[in-house]
Amino acid sequence: MPAAFAVLIGAQLLGEVMQRVLHLPLPGPVIGMFLLAVALLIPCKSWVARRDNEVSALEQASSSLIANMGLLFIPAGVGIVTELAVLKRDWLPILMGLLVSTVLGLVVTGLVMHHITRRAAHPDAEASVLNPGGSL
Incomplete structure (x- = not known):
């Protein structure tokens, strides 16, 4: 699961870098999310592979983030x-x-x-x- 979180954070980091280097009008995390979606379309056995009913590490990491999404809104609320x-x-x-x-x-x-x-x-x-x- 740490590798899956590294993939998610790496996609966001890559999006931030691309946004700043290329001066794109989109936020870095949005670009990173798009890049991750494109990467998931490419068949790769290491991060999305699973056997029959087995859940991949990326799905587990994503599900745990979604399950705790309420906590992720606390910094936004403090900012407001x-x-x-x-x-x-x-x-x-x-x-x-x-x-x-x-x-x-x-x-x-x-x-x-x-x-x-x-x-x-x-x-x-x-x-x-x-x-x-x-x-x-």
């Missing part, structure tokens, strides 16, 4: 409390940003899910769009 003066001064732009980003996130998620479920329900529709004549 320490910045109450900023919240009091700029409450309206912060509130508007939260509302707009939440609605935008819901709309995009809904549209993506609608598109994916429509494609899954009609797999032949995609083939007819790609090849309207029916022959190559």
Whole structure:
């Protein structure tokens, strides 16, 4: 399990390094999460391999982090409390940003899910769009 935590932390570190070196507009942990997702798509027996019902070390480490996620919000809560003066001064732009980003996130998620479920329900529709004549 320590190796699995090293993989998770290493992905975050790599994301931070890439963000700073390449001046990317995304946060380092998001880049690291994307890199980890891409790495998990590559077949590698060492970190994702398992036999029948055996759980991999990476799954165990991830599950334990998710199970204790509430503890991970404590530093964020302390940060908010320490910045109450900023919240009091700029409450309206912060509130508007939260509302707009939440609605935008819901709309995009809904549209993506609608598109994916429509494609899954009609797999032949995609083939007819790609090849309207029916022959190559």
